[in-house]
Amino acid sequence: MLEGEYFTNSRATYYGSPDDYGTPTGACGFGEYGRKMNWYDGRVAGVSGLWRNGADCGMYYQVKCKIPELCDANGAFLVATDQGYGDRTDFVMSPQAFSRLGRNQNASAELKKHGTVEIEYRRVPCTFMGNVLFHIKESSSNPGYLAVVILNLNGKYDVTAVEMWQKGQQRWEPLRRVYGGSV
Template sequence: MELSFKHQLGLVCVILLFPALCYCQEYTKSRATFYSTSDGYGTPTGACGFGEYGRKMNWYGGRVAGVSGLWRNGAGCGTCYQVRCLVPELCDTNGAYLVATDQGYGDRTDFVMSPRAFLKLGRNEYSSEELKKYGTVDIEYKRVPCTYTGNVLFHIKETSTNPGYFALVILNVNGIHDVTAVELYQVYLYHL
């Protein structure tokens, strides 16, 4: 039986459409703990170079985290995750949405979360405080698209003592893709 061109095209479309429709990232099991900062935002320094900007920007309501293997030599900076804890009687089914702003290690953990992010794992205030008593909890996580408001933001590092050195830190990019390269060019303004 030979298929007409119209049927062949339809079959090709169906074959190509299934993978696009089935894109769903599975959750990865791990563990998470939290920073012990009093203000709930996490550390003011970090391996991503965001510094105070990571705290002052109030990304995801202060729900930030240091990540271990997910840091990937800095390529993981600014990536967003959905993290759900696995203590059924205490955990919210949606968990916490957070952004990676630092490299951090705990007791066999992938996430060292800000207290605000960690408390978001619980169903309510009581269960969140109970989770905090655990210190480290079993979780599952998946990468999700970042949804920042506004434009791409960047910060020029002003701490360099070398006048020929220019450091730029990209603070946020919407979506799920990593920033792997940046192109800069100089614009000359001529006055007539």
């Protein structure tokens, strides 16, 4: 089966936040990048069974709700930036992402009244502008420690390994996953 070929049935809910963009404290370690940056625009979600010890950080999904009179046919495209659990759900979406499930503003408001909705989802290739984008974590202030967070990897593949070129030793050195999107 090719990635994104079939939809999987599940449920989705949303969490509250004052500005509808979600929380900057997601388990992937993206910080503010996981909320408002141009390529995410608040279309973020915490995932449960898909989490895979943080390997799902930054993965892109198409999520469609199953209430025909309320739901947009294309659904919402969103990025996994956190680990989250709801009532038998795979996605705990930001209010911004959850609203995009609806056909229009009134339908989105009606969906929010439901709280949890039946959905179908599939993983799709990321189509953000640019190539791999990462930032160095603030915890890297220790001279013997470097932590980076991979924010954007266009395409359809998981990040399974990251290496850094060690100029002094003239070799590639593997990095290890600390948590979420941090290596």
